[in-house]
Amino acid sequence: MDEETDTPEDPRREFAEECRSARELHDPAPLTQAHLARLLRTSKSTISRVETCQGAIPPDLPPLLDEVFGTDGKFKRLHEEAVASSFPTLYRRRMTLERAAVVIREWSPTLVPGLFQTADYARSVFKGGFPRAGTREVSAFVNDRLARKAVLDGDTPPDVRLVLCESVLRRRICPPEAMRRQLKALLEAGARPTVRVQILPLDAPAHLFSDWPVTLITSPSHSVSVCVENFRTAGIVDDADHVRTALRTYDELTGDALSARESARLIAEQMEKLT
Structure with missing residues (x-):
């Protein structure tokens, strides 16, 4: 930080x-x-x-x-x-784009994305990546992560489309009860009129985004930026050809994913298995 x-x-x-x-x-x-x-x-x-x-x-x-x-x-x-200023420099442009977005399309193969994380889940994610972090540093990260959710609660929130790999539901990042609360938060998010949550089954075919999380952010002027994250790095792609490819890939993901209703059922079933 x-x-x-x-x-x-x-x-x-x-x-x-x-x-x-x-x-x-x-x-x-x-x-x-x-x-x-x-x-x-x-x-x-x-x-x-x-x-x-x-x-x-x-x-x-x-x-x-x-x-x-x-x-x-x-x-x-x-x-x-x-x-936004509390995040490393390479993430700040993303934060700016996110705050002004009219549409946010998220894909994650491994974790619940930051916009939808509960405090316990975010804490487990951060401590897993920074095991030597002190209590104050962990607390600051969690507070900043939760504060990002304000973009979903404004007077004109963006339309958010979230596709998660099924493995995200099954990976126990935190203790069972905390994971239940995280899955419940996903269900509640998906019930919002501006949010759609879909799960990509484990037997879905390979795709361009298989290895990393990707976010496509649409601005008020309808331009799209593609945000890609990897080990301690983040990049934003604005090239028109790459953006078109990313949009096409995301459409393929939503087509291969379970419907929002089927996804909600799967999330609820996974909650019941957590004991």
């Missing part, structure tokens, strides 16, 4: 300064940290940590701040920028 800076351009620092400024300049009278905490249904210590850049910003706080101060999404935007 990149280290925080104390420059005004740092989104985390800017969030803190805007929170303190809005509180102190509140009309008709300034608010103390304790008073603001009561309005936000949180603790004074949480407000203090936010204003002094100690730890992650609780993901439910920005929309409440916008509501209390009437700031029309400013704190939500700053929070999204702060989360």
